[in-house]
Amino acid sequence: MQKKASLFIFIFLLGLSQVFGQEVPKELENIISPQVNPDQTVTFRFFAPKADSVHLTADFLPPIKVMSRFGLVDGPGKTSLTKDKNGLWTYTSKPLASELYSYAFVVDGIKMADPNSPYALRNGASLTNIFIVGKGVGDVYKTNDVPHGTVVHGWYSSTGLNMSRRVTIYTPAGYEQSSEKYPVLYLLHGAGGDEESWSAHGRAIQILDNLIAQGKVKPMIVVMPNGNVIQDAGYGYGRDGFYKPEFLLPRSMNGEYEAHFMDIVNYVEKNFRVKANKANRAIAGLSMGGFHTMHISRFYPNTFDYVGLFSAAIMPREDATGKVYNQLDQSLKTQKDNGLKLYWIAIGKDDFLYKANVDFRKKLDEIGLKYTYVETEEGHIWKNWRIYLTLFAPQLFK
Amino acid sequence: MQKKASLFIFIFLLGLSQVFGQEVPKELENIISPQVNPDQTVTFRFFAPKADSVHLTADFLPPIKVMSRFGLVDGPGKTSLTKDKNGLWTYTSKPLASELYSYAFVVDGIKMADPNSPYALRNGASLTNIFIVGKGVGDVYKTNDVPHGTVVHGWYSSTGLNMSRRVTIYTPAGYEQSSEKYPVLYLLHGAGGDEESWSAHGRAIQILDNLIAQGKVKPMIVVMPNGNVIQDAGYGYGRDGFYKPEFLLPRSMNGEYEAHFMDIVNYVEKNFRVKANKANRAIAGLSMGGFHTMHISRFYPNTFDYVGLFSAAIMPREDATGKVYNQLDQSLKTQKDNGLKLYWIAIGKDDFLYKANVDFRKKLDEIGLKYTYVETEEGHIWKNWRIYLTLFAPQLFK
Numbered sequence: 032m033q034k035k036a037s038l039f040i041f042i043f044l045l046g047l048s049q050v051f052g053q054e055v056p057k058e059l060e061n062i063i064s065p066q067v068n069p070d071q072t073v074t075f076r077f078f079a080p081k082a083d084s085v086h087l088t089a090d091f092l093p094p095i096k097v098m099s100r101f102g103l104v105d106g107p108g109k110t111s112l113t114k115d116k117n118g119l120w121t122y123t124s125k126p127l128a129s130e131l132y133s134y135a136f137v138v139d140g141i142k143m144a145d146p147n148s149p150y151a152l153r154n155g156a157s158l159t160n161i162f163i164v165g166k167g168v169g170d171v172y173k174t175n176d177v178p179h180g181t182v183v184h185g186w187y188s189s190t191g192l193n194m195s196r197r198v199t200i201y202t203p204a205g206y207e208q209s210s211e212k213y214p215v216l217y218l219l220h221g222a223g224g225d226e227e228s229w230s231a232h233g234r235a236i237q238i239l240d241n242l243i244a245q246g247k248v249k250p251m252i253v254v255m256p257n258g259n260v261i262q263d264a265g266y267g268y269g270r271d272g273f274y275k276p277e278f279l280l281p282r283s284m285n286g287e288y289e290a291h292f293m294d295i296v297n298y299v300e301k302n303f304r305v306k307a308n309k310a311n312r313a314i315a316g317l318s319m320g321g322f323h324t325m326h327i328s329r330f331y332p333n334t335f336d337y338v339g340l341f342s343a344a345i346m347p348r349e350d351a352t353g354k355v356y357n358q359l360d361q362s363l364k365t366q367k368d369n370g371l372k373l374y375w376i377a378i379g380k381d382d383f384l385y386k387a388n389v390d391f392r393k394k395l396d397e398i399g400l401k402y403t404y405v406e407t408e409e410g411h412i413w414k415n416w417r418i419y420l421t422l423f424a425p426q427l428f429k
Numbered sequence: 430m431q432k433k434a435s436l437f438i439f440i441f442l443l444g445l446s447q448v449f450g451q452e453v454p455k456e457l458e459n460i461i462s463p464q465v466n467p468d469q470t471v472t473f474r475f476f477a478p479k480a481d482s483v484h485l486t487a488d489f490l491p492p493i494k495v496m497s498r499f500g501l502v503d504g505p506g507k508t509s510l511t512k513d514k515n516g517l518w519t520y521t522s523k524p525l526a527s528e529l530y531s532y533a534f535v536v537d538g539i540k541m542a543d544p545n546s547p548y549a550l551r552n553g554a555s556l557t558n559i560f561i562v563g564k565g566v567g568d569v570y571k572t573n574d575v576p577h578g579t580v581v582h583g584w585y586s587s588t589g590l591n592m593s594r595r596v597t598i599y600t601p602a603g604y605e606q607s608s609e610k611y612p613v614l615y616l617l618h619g620a621g622g623d624e625e626s627w628s629a630h631g632r633a634i635q636i637l638d639n640l641i642a643q644g645k646v647k648p649m650i651v652v653m654p655n656g657n658v659i660q661d662a663g664y665g666y667g668r669d670g671f672y673k674p675e676f677l678l679p680r681s682m683n684g685e686y687e688a689h690f691m692d693i694v695n696y697v698e699k700n701f702r703v704k705a706n707k708a709n710r711a712i713a714g715l716s717m718g719g720f721h722t723m724h725i726s727r728f729y730p731n732t733f734d735y736v737g738l739f740s741a742a743i744m745p746r747e748d749a750t751g752k753v754y755n756q757l758d759q760s761l762k763t764q765k766d767n768g769l770k771l772y773w774i775a776i777g778k779d780d781f782l783y784k785a786n787v788d789f790r791k792k793l794d795e796i797g798l799k800y801t802y803v804e805t806e807e808g809h810i811w812k813n814w815r816i817y818l819t820l821f822a823p824q825l826f827k
Binding site: 063079081082138139140141142143144146147148149150151153156157158161162163173174175176178179181182183184185186195197204207263264266267268269270272273275276302 | 461477479480536537538539540541542544545546547548549551554555556559560561571572573574576577579580581582583584593595602605661662664665666667668670671673674700
């Protein structure tokens, strides 16, 4: 009797996943998609007997030109899946280099996430599936069996912006057990992002865990704040609830963020065991976050010994009206005169901000502020920003 | 010139969201879905000119019977959207009671997440969209403009299970600024869940923030561990990478979890400022987590003054072979004799575990262990577990 009841419950619990989970025909139950094969090819599967066409759109396929407001640009590539007699659509890629990739399906013209994989990241207003191919840089983006840091989602009081604001903070493995003080890297996101971007798309937690475990990066605290001054938190986490994401939020590049950045630094230095001095502070950011990084580091010109500009949007902007943006050349000169250990600039050859970065380096040359310059393939993409973090972090606090 | 360059970038950045985000026709760009209207109705929109049918499946629609392995059960309801001449499908609900709801679309028979909303939770192997209707209990599930606690994703060393395991910990607003010690609630998930379930589906962070701000709940630390002993972390967070979720993982109810639960308690009491005594420890769990809670609290019979069983799966199980399950009646009697302040049992009238809970209460009556019993409408659903948390938490540590 006892045995029977137990079996019944076991079957019931299994049944629940079918009933309250996805509505699936039997054939779909065991579908694995995506499947990373031993030869580094990847198989995608989608069950849709009634569909006339199923395409895969993915960032590892040859890019296709897409019309945008300013002409043709590269968009993610697209290919067709093949339907078998049961209605199962399949596509297997060529062997892929180790990386974190993203994809979605397009079913009879409608883009949708893969119903067999819950691993998706927000991309604008929609969700895009992700997977990792290992045996290379992709391994650095995986959660491996190494000591793990702690991830804290805290709220700091921004007196400048008059609100409590959410921030993501990584403390390295061993932080809780030690009484040591740690150096701090402030890591800023781009337009369309928030305090979740570097830990989600950027895999910053895994990168730090793995590179620290390998002895390549010094144990450090990494602070990932929200750079959109009108938000108290990223989409879905704040007081504005669930609303449709926009790309570039108003007031994000008008000087308010830079002017009140010390609210974040003060919170971190008050609540975490940090070495609160210039030699132990680094700041880096991608795209809009590179713009913020450049301006914050020169507006507080004796605060950061390490500065990283990743595909930085260092462009004159008509909404950049804040007093932060006054006396650009003079403050860069002050920053140089105060001395710093690393001014690191990286950009992809195809980045639409390439020319802006050429111009900015020319300005630094004129001022005499020495920088390290790294040029990579491709353009304004997360693949590059993850790589830049793996290159930048090992140079800090040494 | 400066103005021109700035304008160019602004247009470019806007353009990027279209190009690298979703591929959208102009008509789709401004679609809002779901839209909670002032009269508590909710409008759903989906653009699909080529689709023959678009249905909404949602937990607020009248449930429909679904065949499962053990007969007909209630599944989420389903209704059709209506297509207009532009190919935009629309449905507006009747006014809905305040709650957190979930839904998905079924397009020509294929279930998919709403492409206009990135707010989705993993449900088994797929993603289900969510939204909140306010002006009632739903307001307690929102991030409101109140002091916020901190959410920590840490890793504890489980010597018993021989691995480092991820755990979610909530510390209440003011924790960082004070030197006080806090009481602790251990809050356990059900089968199919992990250390993210109570903060995601359960909205535990928002519930605690809001009820503490209202003065209804005492500031406390809430520990949300992972109850699947074969996992080091939930799907996508651990060393097993991105793989397809299963419902009930092996060894989750065989006694190993309960036997090594003190690894979690030790980590918490070592790394957080807690009142480490019985009067300041509570434990509660839903479904499988209720099973765990019952067994943990009697196996360590002088450890927790507060016990909460939410739709608990208190059933004999054939895989429950661990020594933890020996001498059930005797250890419950010991737990009673040691004294405790609250033994709280809640279940819905339609729960498939209703009878099991009747039997268990009979056992407690025989033993003389006094409990508080709460019976609600409906069955084995998150709506009930969120409500149970709002009822249980105010009774703790007073």
